[in-house]
Amino acid sequence: MSPDILNVSDATFEEEVLKSPLPVLVDFWAVWCAPCLMIAAAVDEIAESHKEKLKVAKMNVDENMNTPAKYGIRGIPTLLLFKGGELKETMVGVQPKDKIIEVVAKHL
């Protein structure tokens, strides 16, 4: 995992994501989800290439149940983009890197 990515939990979600001054892309994943591994490299690269403008976080849905439930997540990988504490974008399933960047760029 890229050093530019932050692991968040139910306990730190509000502080790190909802109160973040930068927009935050959160990758909801689990170890048993192969498609999550498929997009992990793309998420890593985006964290690296957009680090001035975007915070990238990961949440393990096995260890954290409350936040995924709150946002109605029933499939992974799911990427959520938050800005100013508000949910702006939802992407479900495997996405090409360019598509993720395109969606995220609208809010930077």
Add this chain to the structure above:
Amino acid sequence: MSAEAASDVVIIGSGPAGLAAALYTGRGRLKTVVLEKAIPGGQILLTDWVENYPGFPDGIAPFELIENFRKQAEKFGAVIETDEAGSLRRENDLWVIVGQNKEYAARAVIIATGAAYRKLGIPNETRLTGKGVSYCATCDGPFFRDAAVAVVGGGDNALTEAVMLTKFCRKLYVIHRREQFRAIKILQERVLANPKIEVLWNCVLESAEGESRLERVMVRNVKENRTFPLPLDGLFISIGMDPHTGFVKGVVGLNEWGEVKVDSRMATDQPGIYAAGDVADACPKQVATAVGAGVSAALSVNEYLESLG
């Protein structure tokens, strides 16, 4: 866009078939380029564990297996490029593959683009994907602890997923449009013996419904022509696969399901074009057969190029 110097062979697709072919053409000292879509790996990555690939008695993680395939292909000279084939045309003695980034000219081509899960095409299916509708039981099953869930389909994959999902859910329906399954017997036995599973025979889905998440589906019994709502938390769709062949339509012969027609040497109806893996009509949808077909295609390419001199 500009065409680079021609390769001996361009392999379109980097799943088991494509990478096995690349290993052989690389070892044959053919200049080999593999085109890999932005999302690598193929269908294999949607399973949680590969236990039917010979040589791994304890099974192997699909991600690890495909990484090994890739390393082995690269070791013998195959060059893997990230690009997606958009179309294919003949130009003098070469085939030209038009990618998103550039064009690739080659003396021979192996189509190994695989297949993707098929959608049902019912109302709200796309909108509720990730909100209860899923195509990957391995990925999303754990979100449905103590829930009511249905699997649509009657093949091996559908019944494997049904049994797996009973680890989590409270109640599982298998919705199947016919009166019997086409899955292998051992899977049928497991499904019929499982007390959590109820099979809805002769039933098709009309729609998925729900606001922020899936709440119910409308089911029609085609024999009695009766429609009824079925409250559900999760719907797993497992009705087969569609081959990725849109980009070669009109260039090579396809069968009625869109699979590339091949002979026993993996040759298509066009000179120098071969196909292998889930995309080819003669290939069972297995990792081991995809590998075998990829190797056959590579050997055929070798022979074909030698015959050209």
